[in-house]
Amino acid sequence: MLDIKFVRENKKEVETALLKRMEKKNLDLDKILKLDDQRREILAKLEDLQAQRNKASKTKPDAETIKQMKALGTDIKKLETELKKVELEYNEKLSALPNIPHDDVVAGGKENNKISNTYGEQPKFDFKAKDHVELATTLGLIDYKRAAKMSGAGFWAYTGDGALLEWALLNYFIDFHRSHPEYSFMIPPYMLNEQSAFISGHLPKFKEDLFWTEDDKLCLNATSEMMLGNYHAGEILDEKDLPKKYYAFSTCFRREAGAYRTEERGMIRGHQFNKIEMFHFTKPENSWTAFDELLAYAEDLVKGLDLHFNTVQLAAGDCSAAMAKTVDIEVWIPSMKVYKEVSSVSNALDYQARRGNVRFKGADGNNFVHTLNASGLATSRVFPAILEQYQQADGTVAIPEVLQKYMAGKKFLTK
């Protein structure tokens, strides 16, 4: 949610910035500002009437006053109805506006994304390399068939060493975060209500991508960012407690409606996957430092696995609406010849905090905090990247060194 006062006072700048990420035909600031004017005009009238009523109600009124106040009450009701109508449209339009992209975020869509860092290089195979689906199946790590029988397309079951590898990854991630004691670990609920999904910025946009209970009251979380962002909703934090840093584990559920493309088979895009998420609540002046820290940690996690990856600065149009800036870490999937996102590092500034009303008490009163999030990491892309990048000529897969201690010292995944 943008600050309407800021929009009011910096209309030109806001418009220019927003056009970096959206088309002109979808942006009508004038309409929003007009609704804002209407809203305040009605409010002024309404409050004047309410003041009259309050004055008369301080003591027992006489019959004549009661008569007058009765009429006044009717007018108040009328104005209230009018106000509600205007506010509904105003809120809808204002909350649909995306965040203002950061200065160093370039305009346009995906095509303008820019690689800012590369680690390692594409492995060369002097044998016929397999894709992760074949490797996972032949080595008995993933059972796609039975998972589909039980749950349908887009699900998989980790089996045997595959389950151990998945668990090893999660342990590796968690141990990494544990070595930073200022971060605290959380296992949140995996289901959340509609209001929380709105605050996190996933509603209304992602309504169709979430799994809802039959009564529509709860949905399964699509990322624990949804939970972490809501954790301090409505709270006024103590300045000395900031920054608050969390990492959370959750299984994530996404509908991913529509058919899968062949390039997304296997475990690249599924209805269910596991992820550790980092999340910060910071003071505004510190949020870009926090951003750098999150990015460095996310990169360190992938480097630790010695996987070839690119770090990519997303163009404005490719960042999700709540974010002022996003940098993705993408690992190389050899069989697909593409880089796939394993972490998304984002700064929402005060956009989420405004929706969720998360503030801190400082010397100059209450202010909105800044929120940031970064995956650290999602396993579902790391797993296939390991299989493909670490595969051997004999059809086995080497286990990254940092994971071996979680797998009883095992060095290879074999049949």
Place this chain on the structure above:
RNA sequence: GGAGAGGUGGCAGAGUGGUUGAAUGCGGCACCCUGCUAAGGUGUUAUUCCGUUUAUUCGGGAUCGAGGGUUCGAAUCCCUCCCUCUCCGCCA
């Protein structure tokens, strides 16, 4: 799932229709007093919105779990929902 009780300011806890945004206590902050400490005294201490001014101030609105309703007037009465507690039931 059934029955009952309850949700008030940072905390505890009054308040059942009319200067109650809210007594009192604790805590916090400021100042004062007393050799030190302990104690004591005085004052102050929620959030948010609109307008005004813009170091600041002032005027007004809203908020006693949330949303509706009744009334000239609601923390107080009614309805719906959410949450907490107690007892019973269920529990792959």
